[in-house]
Amino acid sequence: MQSNRKTSSRHTVSSPIQAQEFELSSIDIAQGDADLNFVLFYYGASKRHKKRRLLVGRLKASLITAVQQFPIMLGRAVPTSDNCGLKVVVDPDNLNWPDITEVSVSNMSIASLQRNGFAWSHWPQATYTMDLAQRPSQPMVGVHIVRYVCGGISVHIKIRHLIVDGNGAWRFYSVWAQICQDMCKKYGGRFLVRPQDKEPLLPSRSPMFDKLPPPVHSQGVEKASDVAAEYIDELSQFFDRVTERRLQTSSVFSADTYDYSVRKFTLTHKAVTRLKAVHGQLANCSPEHMPFVHAHNITYVSTNDLVCSVIWRAITRAHYELDPSDPNTCMMLACDMRSRIGLPPTYTGNASFPLIMHMDKSQMQRQTITDTATWIRQQLSILSPAYARNMSLLLSSPEDLQKLISIFHPSNSFFSASIINGFPMFDMVDFGFGKPVHIDIPAYITPGFSLWMPTRSTAQSAKAPTTNIDIALREDIYQLIINDSEFNEYLEVLY
Numbered sequence: 001m002q003s004n005r006k007t008s009s010r011h012t013v014s015s016p017i018q019a020q021e022f023e024l025s026s027i028d029i030a031q032g033d034a035d036l037n038f039v040l041f042y043y044g045a046s047k048r049h050k051k052r053r054l055l056v057g058r059l060k061a062s063l064i065t066a067v068q069q070f071p072i073m074l075g076r077a078v079p080t081s082d083n084c085g086l087k088v089v090v091d092p093d094n095l096n097w098p099d100i101t102e103v104s105v106s107n108m109s110i111a112s113l114q115r116n117g118f119a120w121s122h123w124p125q126a127t128y129t130m131d132l133a134q135r136p137s138q139p140m141v142g143v144h145i146v147r148y149v150c151g152g153i154s155v156h157i158k159i160r161h162l163i164v165d166g167n168g169a170w171r172f173y174s175v176w177a178q179i180c181q182d183m184c185k186k187y188g189g190r191f192l193v194r195p196q197d198k199e200p201l202l203p204s205r206s207p208m209f210d211k212l213p214p215p216v217h218s219q220g221v222e223k224a225s226d227v228a229a230e231y232i233d234e235l236s237q238f239f240d241r242v243t244e245r246r247l248q249t250s251s252v253f254s255a256d257t258y259d260y261s262v263r264k265f266t267l268t269h270k271a272v273t274r275l276k277a278v279h280g281q282l283a284n285c286s287p288e289h290m291p292f293v294h295a296h297n298i299t300y301v302s303t304n305d306l307v308c309s310v311i312w313r314a315i316t317r318a319h320y321e322l323d324p325s326d327p328n329t330c331m332m333l334a335c336d337m338r339s340r341i342g343l344p345p346t347y348t349g350n351a352s353f354p355l356i357m358h359m360d361k362s363q364m365q366r367q368t369i370t371d372t373a374t375w376i377r378q379q380l381s382i383l384s385p386a387y388a389r390n391m392s393l394l395l396s397s398p399e400d401l402q403k404l405i406s407i408f409h410p411s412n413s414f415f416s417a418s419i420i421n422g423f424p425m426f427d428m429v430d431f432g433f434g435k436p437v438h439i440d441i442p443a444y445i446t447p448g449f450s451l452w453m454p455t456r457s458t459a460q461s462a463k464a465p466t467t468n469i470d471i472a473l474r475e476d477i478y479q480l481i482i483n484d485s486e487f488n489e490y491l492e493v494l495y
Helices: 049-067 110-115 166-187 223-248 269-279 287-295 303-322 361-366 369-380 385-396 398-408 456-460 475-481
Strands: 002-006 020-023 035-042 076-079 086-090 099-105 141-148 153-160 260-267 328-336 352-360 414-419 438-440 449-454 467-474
Touching (some): 049 099, 049 141, 049 166, 153 166, 223 398, 260 475, 269 303, 269 369, 287 369, 303 361, 303 369, 303 414, 303 467, 328 369, 352 361, 352 369, 385 398, 438 449
Parallel strands (some): 099 141, 328 414, 414 449
Antiparallel strands (some): 002 099, 020 086, 035 153, 035 438, 076 086, 260 467, 449 467
16 A cells, blocks of 8 residues: 655755756766666654654755755756767756655555565565656656655665766765754754855866876877777777677577576675685785786785675686687776876766776686786776776767677676775765665666675674675576585675
8 A cells, every 4th residue: 555745846946056057078978868776764764653744854855955056966968069968957947856756655664674684576666766867857866755654764866877976976965964964953844945054065077078188199108098098999809809709609698588687695794804814915826827916016906806806706607607608708897086087076977987807718717816806906007097088088989889888798798896885875874863774776687787785784883894795697697606616605695
């Protein structure tokens, strides 16, 4: 049993909003019509039912105030004058307000979801809503609130990926949460205007290319520029080889034949400690791999390098068992380039660039976990402003963009990771009625794609962090990796 409501489109403007335009970079445009989705669950956010309306009202009022501090979220995406790009136009007389909906669920509680591990199959159907780009007004921000019979709530927040990446989205959430706290503590939710004694929280959105070096082809160019240019050239050649092979062979991996589902694994603090102890030292590299380590001056491997190595190796072994004729294995990381480019931490555009790594499967079969981790670390060393410039140029070409997208074709064995377990998420989204009991992301069913999320236990005990890792896998691949001894040594299956 459920009831639906949508808020009125009339909102109060707390301060004048200027007419302005935001030109989108090629890395923005490459995100397409995807949304960034997060669902936050609050246990007993309002234990007395008569207070739920006030609680939800504060969430809505504070959201309307928050988006006014991020004007791009009130604009509309339109083509540039030359029809070669996109820009977001903010019209003060026709603001594109967030889409806010709410629903009541009378037969389910947050506690019942928690008992089932917040498995997606147990979520009520009304937990999240359609993509923003599918809505008539195509808003930049959408919020869907579910009120549960226990007094708890879930908040589905989505933002158009065109205008922001995960880092920028969480900055917005923290600003929104702080405004809501102000209303709860100081004003009781009566006002839409942010208290004037607070410092302004305006984001930065300077053009990214202002921070990037121009392409240089003369003698004496810095080494980082050479490495980045060589990487882009080599990557393009690799895509050509993959495309040619796909046309010449009939792969067992067909998008029309197999369905993918998202599986959830957990990485405990004990497992990480054991992984670092056994494989975290360069001395654990195989003797034949040590010349590579010395040649590239690798001095360490990070925890993320090691975990990526374990997962990528397991998925590669599974693909090799199913199709030994395919020589390629690929991995992609979404890398935040803010600090490397010189952008401020408050930059709210897309600054996460893809780094695609590939090697021959037989080469990986001969490596240890440490060997593969050092190889990943060496690949990460090419990230530089010059790399960002060259990748931006690659993404601005429709032909090259299609080559990049081809890496996601199911006929390729690959693993890609978006690692966001470093954010203090549970502290950033306290709206004044406690921290969330669970944070999740509705499934991105892209083969091999994974999301790394912190858990509530991590927020409560920084000394024993636990990370949940969601991976979109085919059933046959899933069955092989859960029986992979190396994989099982460090990751546990949740569902």
